[in-house]
Amino acid sequence: xxxxxxxxxxxxxxxxxxxxxxxxxxxxxxxxxxxxxxxxxxxxxxxxxxxxxxxxxxxxxxxxxxxxxxxxxxxxxxxxxxxxxxxxxxxxxxxxxxxxxxxxxxxxxxxxxxxxxxxxxxxxxxxxxxxxxxxxxxxxxxxxxxxxxxxxxxxxxxxxxxxxxxxxxxxxxxxxxxxxxxxxxxxxxxxxxxxxxxxxxxxxxxxxxxxxxxxxxxxxxxxxxxxxxxxxxxxxxxxxxxxxxxxxxxxxxxxxxxxx
Amino acid sequence: xxxxxxxxxxxxxxxxxxxxxxxxxxxxxxxxxxxxxxxxxxxxxxxxxxxxxxxxxxxxxxxxxxxxxxxxxxxxxxxxxxxxxxxxxxxxxxxxxxxxxxxxxxxxxxxxxxxxxxxxxxxxxxxxxxxxxxxxxxxxxxxxxxxxxxxxxxxxxxxxxxxxxxxxxxxxxxxxxxxxxxxxxxxxxxxxxxxxxxxxxxxxxxxxxxxxxxxxxxxxxxxxxxxxxxxxxxxxxxxxxxxxxxxxxxxxxxxxxxxxxxxxxxxxxxxxxxxxxxxxxxxxxxxxxxxxxxxxxxxxxxxxxxxxxxxxxxxxxxxxxxxxxxxxxxxxxxxxxxxxxxxxxxxxxxxxxxxxxxxxxxxxxxxxxxxxxxxxxxxxxxxxxxxxxxxxxxxxxxxxxxxxxxxxxxx
Numbered sequence: 053x054x055x056x057x058x059x060x061x062x063x064x065x066x067x068x069x070x071x072x073x074x075x076x077x078x079x080x081x082x083x084x085x086x087x088x089x090x091x092x093x094x095x096x097x098x099x100x101x102x103x104x105x106x107x108x109x110x111x112x113x114x115x116x117x118x119x120x121x122x123x124x125x126x127x128x129x130x131x132x133x134x135x136x137x138x139x140x141x142x143x144x145x146x147x148x149x150x151x152x153x154x155x156x157x158x159x160x161x162x163x164x165x166x167x168x169x170x171x172x173x174x175x176x177x178x179x180x181x182x183x184x185x186x187x188x189x190x191x192x193x194x195x196x197x198x199x200x201x202x203x204x205x206x207x208x209x210x211x212x213x214x215x216x217x218x219x220x221x222x223x224x225x226x227x228x229x230x231x232x233x234x235x236x237x238x239x240x241x242x243x244x245x246x247x248x249x250x251x252x253x254x255x256x257x258x259x260x261x262x263x264x265x266x267x268x269x270x271x272x273x274x275x276x277x278x279x280x281x282x283x284x285x286x287x288x289x290x291x292x293x294x295x296x297x298x299x300x301x302x303x304x305x306x307x308x309x310x311x312x
Numbered sequence: 313x314x315x316x317x318x319x320x321x322x323x324x325x326x327x328x329x330x331x332x333x334x335x336x337x338x339x340x341x342x343x344x345x346x347x348x349x350x351x352x353x354x355x356x357x358x359x360x361x362x363x364x365x366x367x368x369x370x371x372x373x374x375x376x377x378x379x380x381x382x383x384x385x386x387x388x389x390x391x392x393x394x395x396x397x398x399x400x401x402x403x404x405x406x407x408x409x410x411x412x413x414x415x416x417x418x419x420x421x422x423x424x425x426x427x428x429x430x431x432x433x434x435x436x437x438x439x440x441x442x443x444x445x446x447x448x449x450x451x452x453x454x455x456x457x458x459x460x461x462x463x464x465x466x467x468x469x470x471x472x473x474x475x476x477x478x479x480x481x482x483x484x485x486x487x488x489x490x491x492x493x494x495x496x497x498x499x500x501x502x503x504x505x506x507x508x509x510x511x512x513x514x515x516x517x518x519x520x521x522x523x524x525x526x527x528x529x530x531x532x533x534x535x536x537x538x539x540x541x542x543x544x545x546x547x548x549x550x551x552x553x554x555x556x557x558x559x560x561x562x563x564x565x566x567x568x569x570x571x572x573x574x575x576x577x578x579x580x581x582x583x584x585x586x587x588x589x590x591x592x593x594x595x596x597x598x599x600x601x602x603x604x605x606x607x608x609x610x611x612x613x614x615x616x617x618x619x620x621x622x623x624x625x626x627x628x629x630x631x632x633x634x635x636x637x638x639x640x641x642x643x644x645x646x647x648x649x650x651x652x653x654x655x656x657x658x659x660x661x662x663x664x665x666x667x668x669x670x671x672x673x674x675x676x677x678x679x680x681x682x683x684x685x686x687x688x689x690x691x692x693x694x695x696x697x698x699x700x701x702x703x704x705x706x707x708x709x710x711x712x713x714x715x716x717x718x719x720x721x722x723x
Contacts (some may be wrong), residue, residue, distance in 0.1 A: 220695065230683050242683045252686075259689065
């Protein structure tokens with residue numbers, strides 16, 4: 053598995069797209085920091101970008117990589133290798149290289165700016181951790197979609213739809229349900245609603261760390277009580293890990309049964 | 313002959329009225345403030361030398377000037393009220409008053425002025441107090457350069473720093489009030505001037521106005537108070553150049569206006585408050601040249617607010633600029649600078665060519681269902697805000713700033 057991981061990783065490292073991705077974050081970080089001069093503001097803007105863009109790139113990249121390397125995968129399948137190690141290796145290669153672009157691309161300008169002397173270092177690390185989680189989650193979901201769909205166009209379609217659903221439509225439905233049930237106590241529902249969607253969960257985690265919680269009023273108090281404690285943080289990270297583990301298990305099962 | 317007599321009489325009266333100076337110190341013949349007041353004639357000056365005086369229920373019932381040298385300590389030993397003034401023309405200067413008693417039936421104060429005129433209370437330092445300076449049915453006085461440092465923990469068993477009750481024409485200037493329940497509290501106090509005070513870290517309000525008309529408060533700083541500043545049920549109040557800062561918490565605001573009419577709010581700065589101004593049932597108010605920076609809500613309009621004008625203010629980086637809960641709008645927004653304005657200015661006259669809509673759909677939704685705020689900064693919210701901006705359905709469609717400025721207002 054490690055060998056395949058290494059191969060995928062270096063294959064991607066050599067590809068143009070990782071450089072573009074890396075350069076994009078580098079540029080974003082530099083522009084935000086050196087034009088804005090306010091670290092905490094920059095973190096908020098970055099959050100907006102990360103919440104939307106990281107899942108999108110993860111999904112598209114994952115699907116694309118799977119379809120592109122399909123012939124090579126089939127070649128590998130002819131060798132005496134465990135199927136799970138082939139697919140897991142590829143998956144880890146993709147998500148690791150994407151996360152590395154993210155972490156280095158954003159980390160370098162921040163370190164140059166003097167992040168270690170600043171108090172937002174924890175917010176920033178939280179941002180990077182959730183960004184990495186989101187990469188792993190959405191790449192795994194993308195691999196799932198690609199494994200289940202032979203048709204490339206269909207696969208891409210589903211991948212985009214998945215992103216659209218979790219990033220936008222889910223929030224719309226969530227909002228509607230909150231408004232429809234406004235006569236009932238909603239704190240449990242809203243808590244559950246955020247927990248179920250990894251994008252929402254990451255957003256809420258970062259927002260609460262950035263002390264916007266006072267805006268949230270009564271709901272904020274409940275959220276702060278939940279996410280602000282160590283237990284809440286552990287549960288949130290556990291949920292995020294669950295979002296990684298479940299799709300990965302499905303990759304393993306699916307790849308075992310699939311006919312090539 | 314008659315003239316000489318009148319002159320002599322005048323001289324005699326002047327002699328009688330000639331102000332003596334009585335000294336009080338721990339080793340003097342007169343070693344208590346009470347004894348000194350008993351001995352004193354009208355218009356005498358009592359000088360209190362440095363030392364500690366364990367006294368309470370000191371009653372000043374003659375027009376006297378009491379001056380402390382190097383801040384003598386008047387220790388009330390938690391037994392009750394410390395100084396009560398019932399005479400006109402009393403001046404109290406330079407005392408350090410501590411340990412006021414706490415009572416749940418009587419409002420013990422460090423210094424109370426009752427039914428008097430022309431009093432001056434200055435340069436006092438009050439600590440460990442219940443109520444600080446309590447002015448009751450007294451007019452034409454001055455309270456200035458005092459420092460009040462409380463240690464209030466809970467609202468129910470703490471008092472206010474400076475309280476004015478049924479008192480008119482009182483000037484409150486250059487005071488520092490912190491860690492009490494309400495920093496400065498005015499009830500039924502008209503024509504007062506509150507100027508250059510700093511009120512911070514109080515449990516409830518930095519400044520609290522009730523049923524007080526025609527007052528001016530200017531150049532004050534209100535910082536980190538439990539709920540901010542509350543101005544209620546008052547008319548014709550002028551609020552100039554105050555700073556409201558860091559009143560941050562789930563039930564906090566910079567300023568709460570409730571049933572306020574014909575007020576002027578000019579040149580104030582609202583920085584990092586959960587709600588900059590919370591307005592309820594307030595009419596004909598002019599908001600001009602205020603800065604709203606980094607607040608959660610810059611202005612939250614609750615209802616029954618008519619004919620207010622918001623002119624030439626700066627709204628900078630607030631999560632929500634305006635929250636509005638009805639579809640009817642009778643308030644005017646004109647020539648403000650909005651940091652989230654995205655229009656253009658083709659003829660370069662400094663006024664944007666596209667009107668700005670300060671109420672976002674999301675702020676309308678949050679007003680209706682507060683729980684939805686957890687969707688703040690979600691992409692979906694940005695999309696619905698954008699579509700509402702293009703064609704308003706839920707927010708009042710005449711709530712517009714027709715002349716949004718493209719550069720920050722300076723004045």
